Amino acid sequence: MSQSEDNLLKKVIAHAKEYGYVFPSSEIYDGLSATYDYGQYGVELKNHLKQYWWQAMVRMNENIVGIDAAIFMHPTTWKASGHVDAFNDPLIDNKDSKKRYRADQLIEEYVSKIENKIAKEEGKAAKRFGDAFDLDQFRGTNPRVLQYQSQIDSINQKLKESIEQGALQDLKALIEELGIADPVSGSRNWTDVRQFNLMFSTELGSVAGESGKIYLRPETAQGIFVNFLNVQKTGRMRIPFGIAQIGKAFRNEIIARQFIFRMREFEQMEMQFFVKPGEELDWYQEWKEKRMKWHQALGLGSENYRFHDHLNLAHYANAACDIEFKFPMGFKELEGIHSRTDFDLKAHEQHSGKKLQFFDPSEDKSYVPYVIETSIGLDRLFLALLSKSYTEETLEDGSERTVLKIPAPLAPVKAAILPLVNKDGLPEKARQVFDQLKYHLLCQIDFKDAIGRRYRRQDAIGTPFGITIDHQTLEDDTVTLRDRDSMVQERVQITQLTSVLLEKCSLQQLLKQL
Ligand code: GAP
Numbered sequence: 001m002s003q004s005e006d007n008l009l010k011k012v013i014a015h016a017k018e019y020g021y022v023f024p025s026s027e028i029y030d031g032l033s034a035t036y037d038y039g040q041y042g043v044e045l046k047n048h049l050k051q052y053w054w055q056a057m058v059r060m061n062e063n064i065v066g067i068d069a070a071i072f073m074h075p076t077t078w079k080a081s082g083h084v085d086a087f088n089d090p091l092i093d094n095k096d097s098k099k100r101y102r103a104d105q106l107i108e109e110y111v112s113k114i115e116n117k118i119a120k121e122e123g124k125a126a127k128r129f130g131d132a133f134d135l136d137q138f139r140g141t142n143p144r145v146l147q148y149q150s151q152i153d154s155i156n157q158k159l160k161e162s163i164e165q166g167a168l169q170d171l172k173a174l175i176e177e178l179g180i181a182d183p184v185s186g187s188r189n190w191t192d193v194r195q196f197n198l199m200f201s202t203e204l205g206s207v208a209g210e211s212g213k214i215y216l217r218p219e220t221a222q223g224i225f226v227n228f229l230n231v232q233k234t235g236r237m238r239i240p241f242g243i244a245q246i247g248k249a250f251r252n253e254i255i256a257r258q259f260i261f262r263m264r265e266f267e268q269m270e271m272q273f274f275v276k277p278g279e280e281l282d283w284y285q286e287w288k289e290k291r292m293k294w295h296q297a298l299g300l301g302s303e304n305y306r307f308h309d310h311l312n313l314a315h316y317a318n319a320a321c322d323i324e325f326k327f328p329m330g331f332k333e334l335e336g337i338h339s340r341t342d343f344d345l346k347a348h349e350q351h352s353g354k355k356l357q358f359f360d361p362s363e364d365k366s367y368v369p370y371v372i373e374t375s376i377g378l379d380r381l382f383l384a385l386l387s388k389s390y391t392e393e394t395l396e397d398g399s400e401r402t403v404l405k406i407p408a409p410l411a412p413v414k415a416a417i418l419p420l421v422n423k424d425g426l427p428e429k430a431r432q433v434f435d436q437l438k439y440h441l442l443c444q445i446d447f448k449d450a451i452g453r454r455y456r457r458q459d460a461i462g463t464p465f466g467i468t469i470d471h472q473t474l475e476d477d478t479v480t481l482r483d484r485d486s487m488v489q490e491r492v493q494i495t496q497l498t499s500v501l502l503e504k505c506s507l508q509q510l511l512k513q514l
Helices: 003-018 040-059 076-080 103-132 135-141 143-164 168-177 221-225 228-234 280-296 343-352 378-389 426-437 451-461 471-476 494-505
Strands: 022-024 036-038 064-067 088-093 100-102 194-197 201-203 213-215 241-250 265-275 305-309 319-327 330-341 358-360 365-367 370-377 390-394 400-404 415-419 443-445 465-469 478-483 489-493
Touching: 003 022, 003 378, 003 390, 036 040, 040 064, 040 241, 040 265, 040 378, 076 343, 088 103, 088 168, 100 103, 103 135, 103 143, 103 168, 135 143, 143 168, 221 241, 221 265, 221 343, 228 241, 228 265, 265 280, 265 378, 280 305, 280 319, 280 330, 280 370, 305 330, 319 378, 330 343, 330 378, 370 378, 378 390, 400 451, 415 426, 415 451, 426 443, 426 465, 426 471, 426 494, 451 465, 465 494, 471 478, 478 494, 489 494
Parallel strands: 064 241, 415 443, 415 465
Antiparallel strands: 022 036, 088 100, 088 194, 201 213, 241 265, 265 370, 305 319, 319 330, 330 370, 358 365, 390 400, 465 478, 478 489
16 A cells, blocks of 8 residues: 555544544444444445445336345355355464464465556656557566566466465465565564354354354345245246345454455345346346446546456356455455356255245246346445545635535435524524425534534535525525535525425436436
8 A cells, every 4th residue: 555545544534533434343442353333424324325225226126126134044054155164264373473364365465566566667667658658568578567477477376276276285385485474573484374264153042052053144145045935936026136135244354454444244235136047147247337337326436446357266156256446545346246156046955955946937947047146345335435535625715624525415414504693593594494404304503613614514524515594594585505515605595495405415316327
């Protein structure tokens, strides 16, 4: 992470805490590592993000319905899904610092340092050659870049092989061969690599021991698979159709870090789309496009998104990619789109002894559908939005402001009602305006301090509109409506205010772009 990227992340974390978005969990006890609570504005933003996803998936697609499955599931679910046997990360400890790391991530970080060197070479050459610079040609011919690239390819190949073969000793050998040191202490004194299962377990009721062992779900998807037939039959759904769900998931990540990017308790928004076998790759393409469009409608800048196609596919997938977003720490996974074949439904058929098939009248036969999955982390989406909305500006008069430019349909508080002075009947008028708007939009009345300071406070929490009540309001029943981003003010009739704000703050503004 460059210094400015690191700074931005730090600023976002501090701002989120100071302005009621995200607090460290149980802070009065010094917090709990990588666990966060969403504050009064954070919860509103999170709810709006959920609505944006739910409406785009469930309301706007007649063949997608939603469910809300329990977090606890029968333990055989996780045997069938492969999580008991294979949901592991390779961990390694440094004997001197006693710090624990994911062995594969240490190697990936080493690779990304070489990638940064390539980027530096490219940057220097682009400056040198100006308009005549041809990036592809440079990459294909520059000896230093070619050497770096061949180093990367060789490391990636060894990493891939050792992970696929579960050869933990090879992973350690690679770490030693590359001379990777503990990022904290600089020590190269490593333990062997061990597998670590990421599922949290607990015991059901009074039954202790292996027989009562249950897990906190590590993904919401399995709640959808086990309900496939329930929903298909009761909803009279016909292939192709989808089931969507929003809910908490838990993973005992070896290192959880980078604020809410990687946590042990997080929230997923997942959709499984059941299709006819053989048609899955067309649907996979379609969902890739649809999901990218959904992200871009947020207006955070199309240059901040990219697809990362998986070259190493999980054993159950026949295609997979990530939508990556340019977080303050660089491009990272925001959403996964996977063509999961019939792996999950078939595995649940085998373990439960129940048929999970669809009778297709057009074919006059039953089959286990194939599945396209879209899976996005709500907390990561929150971080994406917050970090791109965070803006520091110097205004024309030389003063500075920090403003969260959150799109109005997603902003926690839609309007701040601000009586110019706290007398002359203006507070009472402000209360009337609040009472008019409260059925439709979350608003705040703020009486304290000079109007400029109140605007700054609302800018910092991202309130898109300021409604100022002044003496003219008492004469002609108009208010000024101030736009957070342009700071332009217009005079609006109070009778028009509800419809004007509803129009500007409606989720339809985003959904209509899809
Ligand atoms: N059902 C498929 C599945 O769970 P995944 O790639 O492991 O796939 C999907 O997770 C999404 O969940 C990721 O793209 C990411 O946004 C989010 N996610 C995964 N682990 C997370 C964590 N520890 N903290 C926050 N979000 C996480």
